Amino acid sequence: MENFKVDILGIEYKVLVNQNRKDYPLLEEADGFTDFTTKKIIIEELKKGPRNWEDMDTYFRQVLRHEIVHAFLHESGLDSNTDWARNEEIVDWIAIQFPKLKKAFKEAKEEMS
Known part of the structure; x- marks a missing residue:
């Protein structure tokens, strides 16, 4: 996958994929991170292997x-003023459940048409 850009509440973030720990030491502790100072989302090169997901x-x-959820919470100002917006559990919940939420909203829209 190539690098790309994403609009986060009117702010352009660069998404850098297939990055390495040498260039981005924060990847030592995570498979991705959001750098709010440079408006970048960095994702490590994720390789299939015996110690990784299939x-x-x-x-x-x-x-x-x-990481996009983190960026939205930051750009909205919520992560500056609340503990929940920095909580990894809620960020994970939103990220994991988003496809299901998207599907439900689409189904509801079709019923209302």
Whole structure:
């Protein structure tokens, strides 16, 4: 996958994929992170292997959603003023449940048409 840009509440974030721990030491502790100072989402090169998930594409999308949620919470100002917006559990919940939420909203929209 190539690097790309994503709009987060009117702020352009660069998404850098397939990055390494040498260039981004914060990847030592996570598969991705959001740098609010440079408006970058950094995701490590995720390789299929005996110690990794079998479906790395699905895992990549989950990591990306997680980091995008962090960016939204930061750009909205919520992570500056609340503990819950920095809580990894709630960020994970939103990232993991988002596909199901999206599907439910789409189904509801179709019923209302």
